[in-house]
Amino acid sequence: MTRTWALPVLLALGGAGMAAGLISRGNPVAGVALLLFFMLFAVVNSPLIFPRSLSAAEARRRSEADGRPVVYWRPGCTYCQRMRVQLGSQARQLHWVDIWRDPAGAAAVRAVNDGNETVPTVFVAGRPYTNPTPAWVREQLPAKR
Template identity: 65%
Template sequence: MMRTWISPVLLLLCGSLAATGLVRGGSPGEAAAFLLMFTLLAAVHSPLVFPRSVGAPEAERRGAADGRPVVYWRPGCVYCLRLRFRLGRRARRAHWVNIWRDPAGAAAVRAANEGNETVPTVVVGGRPHTNPDPGWVREQLAPSA
């Protein structure tokens, strides 16, 4: 759990230190802007941006039952962020697995990617797709007619 918060906390600390230096240098406006920028970066790299993660066995069970994709991701991954933002509100329809929190999820990703933990890995119908086009994933999340 702590591993997922390392990047956001480091970003906040760096932003705070830089803002402190700017305030001491007589630039409070720049310091506020700088701190705001680092706070936004920390928020984007935190697990709070993603839908609630479930364990890999539970996600696989749910995906098999309802046909929705299972998305394996990790905090700080720019490709995962791109996928999350491009899916918009539909992202909540997928089953998300944080591989840093779930060893079974990390093992599933390694099995699908020749031993690498390459994310996002999206499993649809039991077939893994590594870093798929967000438009394609959005189509998989569309309500079935």
């Protein structure tokens, strides 16, 4: 849990410190703008924008039942953020596993990526795909009935 929030907290504190410096030097508009930028960047890098993470075992079980892909991700990964943002509301149809919260998820990713924790790694019908495009992932979603 701590590792998940480390980057967003660091961004928020760093932005607050730099904004305080600008404000104390008589430039409140730039200080507030910088603070807002860093806070927005902290939110984007936080787990808040991702659907609730599941354990790897639960995600596999649900994927087998409903045919939806499993996405292994980690906070701070720009490729994971890009996928989440470009999928929009369809991202909620996927099963998301935060590899920093789930050691079994991290192990699954390392097993298919030569020992590296390369994310996003997407499993579709049990087959892994490393860093696929959001458009490709969208195509893998089961058709709505």
